[in-house]
Amino acid sequence: MYLQIKLGFADICKMAYRIGFGVDFHQLAGGRPLMIGGIEIPHDKGSVGHSDADVLLHAVCDALLGAACLGDIGVHFPDTDLQYKNIDSKILLQKTVELIKKENYSVVNIDSTLCLQEPKIKPYIQQMQKAIAEIIGTPENTVSIKATTTERMGFVGRQEGVVAYATALLETI
Numbered sequence: 001m002y003l004q005i006k007l008g009f010a011d012i013c014k015m016a017y018r019i020g021f022g023v024d025f026h027q028l029a030g031g032r033p034l035m036i037g038g039i040e041i042p043h044d045k046g047s048v049g050h051s052d053a054d055v056l057l058h059a060v061c062d063a064l065l066g067a068a069c070l071g072d073i074g075v076h077f078p079d080t081d082l083q084y085k086n087i088d089s090k091i092l093l094q095k096t097v098e099l100i101k102k103e104n105y106s107v108v109n110i111d112s113t114l115c116l117q118e119p120k121i122k123p124y125i126q127q128m129q130k131a132i133a134e135i136i137g138t139p140e141n142t143v144s145i146k147a148t149t150t151e152r153m154g155f156v157g158r159q160e161g162v163v164a165y166a167t168a169l170l171e172t173i
């Protein structure tokens, strides 16, 4: 009995978990597609940025990089680099996953919250979960996406911008 407990404790010690946090902001403007969570959402405004400006994928990338202590998205994919102009952020997420794998980490789960006044995000959440989980290579129920408005307060409430927050848990492979 004592031996079993001892071995169990040793196993736990071998496992390493790392938590990470990411946040991202983008302005909203007419004439741009609204890319969120790897999918295009029909709306009269889209997010402005050097890449496709997918606020949720960028926050997820930062959470993953943060958990592995690898800096942030701007370090790896600078917005001054022309190769990232209008790039599909799913490619950035794919590259981020490769970076954390190189450090021998795999993703346990992601939790995120999107802040925008309009449009309603709920009908698109499942599609976003699927898109993100496919890239990360985990089941869909490991990618949580929540959405909130700011009750019409501030820049989000005035529909001038969109914000996403994400946390990620990694474990050693």
Ligand SMILES: [Zn+2]
Pocket (backbone or CB within 6 Å): 024, 025, 026, 049, 053, 054, 055, 058
């Ligand atoms: Zn961004």
